[in-house]
Amino acid sequence: MPAKILSVDDSQTIRRIVGGVLFPYDCILYEAANGLEGLVAARREKPDLIILDISMPVMDGISMLTHLMEDPELKAIPVLMLTAVSDHNNVVRIAHLGARDYLVKPFHEARLLEKMSQLVPLRKKSAPLPAG
Amino acid sequence: MADSFNYRELAERYGLEPLPENVLRLARLVTRQEADLDEMTWVIAQDATLARRLVRAADPWTENEKDCGVVAVRAALLRTGVRCVLLLAMSAPLTFALARTFHTMLGLELKNLPPEWEPPFFGEQVLCVIGFSGKAAGKLFLRLSPDGARRVAAAMLRVEPEQITRDADISDAIGELLNMVTGNLKSNLCDSGLDCELQTPSVGLTRQFEIEAVPGGGWERAVFHAPGIMLFVDLTVNPWGS
Numbered sequence: 001m002p003a004k005i006l007s008v009d010d011s012q013t014i015r016r017i018v019g020g021v022l023f024p025y026d027c028i029l030y031e032a033a034n035g036l037e038g039l040v041a042a043r044r045e046k047p048d049l050i051i052l053d054i055s056m057p058v059m060d061g062i063s064m065l066t067h068l069m070e071d072p073e074l075k076a077i078p079v080l081m082l083t084a085v086s087d088h089n090n091v092v093r094i095a096h097l098g099a100r101d102y103l104v105k106p107f108h109e110a111r112l113l114e115k116m117s118q119l120v121p122l123r124k125k126s127a128p129l130p131a132g
Numbered sequence: 133m134a135d136s137f138n139y140r141e142l143a144e145r146y147g148l149e150p151l152p153e154n155v156l157r158l159a160r161l162v163t164r165q166e167a168d169l170d171e172m173t174w175v176i177a178q179d180a181t182l183a184r185r186l187v188r189a190a191d192p193w194t195e196n197e198k199d200c201g202v203v204a205v206r207a208a209l210l211r212t213g214v215r216c217v218l219l220l221a222m223s224a225p226l227t228f229a230l231a232r233t234f235h236t237m238l239g240l241e242l243k244n245l246p247p248e249w250e251p252p253f254f255g256e257q258v259l260c261v262i263g264f265s266g267k268a269a270g271k272l273f274l275r276l277s278p279d280g281a282r283r284v285a286a287a288m289l290r291v292e293p294e295q296i297t298r299d300a301d302i303s304d305a306i307g308e309l310l311n312m313v314t315g316n317l318k319s320n321l322c323d324s325g326l327d328c329e330l331q332t333p334s335v336g337l338t339r340q341f342e343i344e345a346v347p348g349g350g351w352e353r354a355v356f357h358a359p360g361i362m363l364f365v366d367l368t369v370n371p372w373g374s
Contacts, residue, residue, distance in 0.1 A: 010332075011304055011307070011308040011311070012300075012301070012304050013285075013288055013289065013301070013304045013305045013308045014308060016289060017288075017289070020290065055311065055315065055330050055332075057332055083315065084311055084312040084313075084314070084315020084316060084319075085315045085318065085319055085330075086146075086148050086315070086316070086319045087318070087319035087320075087322035087323050088139050088322070088323050089322065089327075090319075090322075091139060091142050091143065091146070091148065092137050092139055092142065095137040095142055096137060101146070102142075102146040102148075103146070104146070104147070104148060105233075105237075105311075105312040105315065106232060106233040106236035106237045106312050107236065107237075108236055
């Protein structure tokens with residue numbers, strides 16, 4: 001079964017970078033542009049991992065994380081925060097809320113892959129079988 | 133909140149970099165509006181770069197820039213006012229954050245040029261602005277040519293500039309880059325006791341740019357260069373915004 005990963009970020013650029021990092025792997029990537037869309041997608045798809053930004057319009061990442069952790073069906077999904085915000089209060093608050101890991105923007109793609117791999121098993125796409 | 137999570141441990145686990153101790157100390161002194169000038173003078177005088185910049189900010193035409201001892205720093209501080217100190221102190225981590233963002237996300241090495249080397253920048257420019265408000269209030273502006281913005285977006289998305297065909301892709305990439313830099317600035321301000329919230333970035337084209345400092349605030353400009361890209365960054369901040 002391919003891993004299901006949900007990327008929640010208001011920047012399409014970041015979602016495309018996440019997609020690029022995951023491209024060689026057997027997984028399905030879902031995208032959401034804010035916390036509200038993210039919650040809807042999380043309830044519908046039950047992903048294996050959520051990559052979550054903080055500063056977003058409509059609903060920010062901290063509110064989405066709070067809702068996720070209050071939902072018995074979603075609270076076990078590991079959340080990796082991917083955000084430019086790294087002040088003391090937010091980092092401690094997010095750890096309290098139950099995020100599993102934190103990666104500060106700007107980030108190296110290899111570091112993002114490493115952190116995602118620690119939270120969900122990622123398998124490379126198998127090579128196509130030779131014809132005949 | 134019960135601090136059962138130790139910030140130092142979390143910072144180490146997540147690889148977070150703390151604000152330089154002298155900047156943090158200075159920012160905390162500025163936060164107290166009845167700041168002790170002697171203490172502030174002493175902290176600034178320990179940082180040769182900051183001391184030189186303060187002396188220069190107090191008197192841009194000074195020919196005695198090398199004299200940045202306690203007496204010169206105190207005189208400069210009295211002349212510029214305490215608000216200017218936070219701006220100068222935050223500028224160094226901001227420059228570092230910008231260079232790191234370009235290096236990490238784009239693989240580009242930014243060179244910091246002195247503002248007086250600024251070449252004339254006429255014609256259309258892409259202008260990105262992010263505001264922040266709270267105990268500290270301000271704005272960060274980033275400007276570059278449309279061609280430079282296309283190169284930046286392409287480098288970020290690992291494609292050739294010709295493959296970027298939608299203006300929305302350029303706007304999103306530039307907005308996100310500035311968001312990363314401003315996020316770092318916001319975190320530094322918050323950790324200094326100046327809690328603030330970021331606003332959504334706005335990106336557009338302009339033919340004229342004139343910085344408008346936030347009420348009660350000062351401003352600082354930095355100019356950067358990378359192959360094919362000239363970048364102008366302006367910061368205006370009032371540490372006592374609210």
